[in-house]
Amino acid sequence: MTPSAAAPTKLNKFEKYKVEKDGLAVKDELKQFSELGWEALDETDLVHRLKWLGIFFRPVTPGQFMLRLRIANGILNAEQLRVLASIVQRYGDDGSADITTRQNLQLRGIRFEDFPNIFEQLQQAGLTSIQSGMDNVRNITGSPVAGIDGAEFIDTIPLCQAIQDAITNHGTGNPEYTNLPRKFNIAVAGGPDNSVHAEINDIAYVPAFKDGHFGFNVLVGGFFSAKRCEAAIPLNAWVTAHQLADLSCAILRVFRDHGSRANRQKSRLMWLIDDWGLDQFRAAVEAEFGQSLPDAAPNDEIAWDKRDHIGIHPQKQPGLHYAGLHVPVGRLKADEMFEIARLAQVYGHGDIRLTVEQNLILTGLETAKLDAFRQEPLLKTFSLSPAPLVRELVSCTGAKFCNFALVETKQRALALAQDLTEELNLTQAVRIHWTGCPNSCGQPQVADIGLMGTKTRKDGQTVEAVDIYMGGKVGKDAQLGERVLKSIPCDDLKPVLRDLLLEKFGATARA
Ligand code: SRM
Ligand code: SF4
Numbered sequence: 001m002t003p004s005a006a007a008p009t010k011l012n013k014f015e016k017y018k019v020e021k022d023g024l025a026v027k028d029e030l031k032q033f034s035e036l037g038w039e040a041l042d043e044t045d046l047v048h049r050l051k052w053l054g055i056f057f058r059p060v061t062p063g064q065f066m067l068r069l070r071i072a073n074g075i076l077n078a079e080q081l082r083v084l085a086s087i088v089q090r091y092g093d094d095g096s097a098d099i100t101t102r103q104n105l106q107l108r109g110i111r112f113e114d115f116p117n118i119f120e121q122l123q124q125a126g127l128t129s130i131q132s133g134m135d136n137v138r139n140i141t142g143s144p145v146a147g148i149d150g151a152e153f154i155d156t157i158p159l160c161q162a163i164q165d166a167i168t169n170h171g172t173g174n175p176e177y178t179n180l181p182r183k184f185n186i187a188v189a190g191g192p193d194n195s196v197h198a199e200i201n202d203i204a205y206v207p208a209f210k211d212g213h214f215g216f217n218v219l220v221g222g223f224f225s226a227k228r229c230e231a232a233i234p235l236n237a238w239v240t241a242h243q244l245a246d247l248s249c250a251i252l253r254v255f256r257d258h259g260s261r262a263n264r265q266k267s268r269l270m271w272l273i274d275d276w277g278l279d280q281f282r283a284a285v286e287a288e289f290g291q292s293l294p295d296a297a298p299n300d301e302i303a304w305d306k307r308d309h310i311g312i313h314p315q316k317q318p319g320l321h322y323a324g325l326h327v328p329v330g331r332l333k334a335d336e337m338f339e340i341a342r343l344a345q346v347y348g349h350g351d352i353r354l355t356v357e358q359n360l361i362l363t364g365l366e367t368a369k370l371d372a373f374r375q376e377p378l379l380k381t382f383s384l385s386p387a388p389l390v391r392e393l394v395s396c397t398g399a400k401f402c403n404f405a406l407v408e409t410k411q412r413a414l415a416l417a418q419d420l421t422e423e424l425n426l427t428q429a430v431r432i433h434w435t436g437c438p439n440s441c442g443q444p445q446v447a448d449i450g451l452m453g454t455k456t457r458k459d460g461q462t463v464e465a466v467d468i469y470m471g472g473k474v475g476k477d478a479q480l481g482e483r484v485l486k487s488i489p490c491d492d493l494k495p496v497l498r499d500l501l502l503e504k505f506g507a508t509a510r511a
Pocket of ligand 2: 398404405435436441
């Protein structure tokens with residue numbers, strides 16, 4: 001069945017404009033668009049369809065666009081990072097890059113007329129931003145220490161790449177999968193620590209042995225939205241590694257052809273599973289996959305708490321190490337990106353890995369070079385041993401660039417964590433996640449303490465505030481946190497967080 005054969009009874013407004021013109025069509029129009037200038041564009045092209053190319057018009061900073069890449073498994077090489085650094089460098093103080101909660105990069109400050117040239121550079125560097133926004137599959141996440149982790153069962157890099165290549169036709173754009181009813185997330189876990197947050201993806205593959213053979217159990221339907229958040233549920237299916245791309249595509253076709261296109265708030269995959277029941281959904285996936293799926297293995301291999309990869313750790317290759325650098329709230333400037341690329345080549349194998357905690361990892365560091373590496377000035381900014389309250393800090397974009405935001409996030413998150421670090425002793429890291437609105441891009445539901453932006457009234461005025469979530473558990477037996485406090489004005493937040501840290505996380509007040 002083709003996307004247009006989905007035959008919904010009633011189309012929401014986003015579906016109507018997709019019928020008028022497919023999102024991917026703007027790929028061939030970009031050069032002409034850039035000559036016309038963004039002010040002359042049809043509004044739907046500007047605000048929505050350009051997202052099929054990863055180009056995001058930012059109403060908060062009109063004229064300064066954001067480019068969302070897609071970096072399968074979050075791995076890139078030093079040369080690629082230099083290309084990206086040189087792009088944001090053009091825009092001076094307006095230019096920067098953010099590591100995202102999907103192990104990806106977003107570049108900021110870009111002038112619209114530069115996109116054709118930027119896309120040529122990306123292509124030459126083997127990078128792509130295709131299908132990274134709107135009703136497409138987002139960045140495919142995998143283990144950030146794939147191929148170098150002594151505890152892993154499988155290297156997830158080729159698996160994530162194969163899924164990305166199938167969905168995007170090797171980064172050139174694939175009309176088969178660009179008209180989904182909604183966004184879609186896929187993750188592949190390769191080790192025992194669930195470093196991808198499998199449970200919050202529409203499809204997650206988790207390592208599992210069946211009858212002595214290695215493969216993956218399949219989870220489906222995990223998602224966060226303003227209206228509803230669900231952890232993924234078992235499909236009761238087991239697949240081998242070489243089947244992941246084909247099964248992902250089969251599930252996508254079922255979603256494409258049968259997912260609801262009427263109410264956009266009820267369009268994510270879980271709503272279809274609810275509607276049909278798991279058995280009917282599973283049968284439809286098998287029919288599309290072209291073969292029956294074996295039942296899931298009785299147990300998966302997720303047995304550890306989640307690691308954060310910060311600091312220096314041995315690789316499975318004798319004599320080599322990886323270094324996890326903490327990037328405060330994921331934001332990078334051009335000169336820092338150039339410097340990271342240099343460090344990756346001088347000390348390591350030249351790879352840079354990104355993590356869903358918005359940090360980065362350099363690989364292949366020889367023992368003899370570690371002392372010199374530790375003296376590098378950049379490590380004062382991107383620490384190997386950050387304080388417990390900043391170590392696990394995650395924050396979505398927030399009000400500085402995102403028009404959905406109800407609060408400023410990144411700067412506030414960092415300032416509060418630093419203030420509280422001065423006031424409290426902590427012996428354990430606390431995972432604090434900020435998200436600027438109920439869309440939950442900053443994943444507050446997986447945090448020890450999650451902070452979700454809202455507005456409230458204080459002294460007769462509307463002020464920025466947060467709802468507080470607690471109880472998110474990651475790694476083995478992952479579970480989503482729940483809202484425990486509502487509408488705390490941001491100005492009153494510090495003492496509330498301080499009390500939580502003292503009462504629940506073993507903090508003690510500094511003398
Ligand atoms: Fe998100 C929309 C940023 C991860 C749920 N998200 C947006 C937009 C595109 C809204 C907009 O047009 O301004 C934000 C762009 C702001 C900007 O300028 O950066 C945005 N989302 C982000 C990022 C950059 C947050 C970050 O700082 O890391 C993450 C980019 C990931 C990537 O590389 O592709 C990001 N977003 C997530 C996640 C987390 C995840 O995937 O693990 C979620 C929750 C998980 C999920 O989707 O199930 C998430 N974003 C949303 C939603 C709610 C989806 C829904 O079904 O309702 C929206 C709104 C929408 O799609 O209508 C949204
Ligand atoms: Fe924007 Fe809300 Fe997502 Fe934060 S959570 S990036 S404020 S849409």
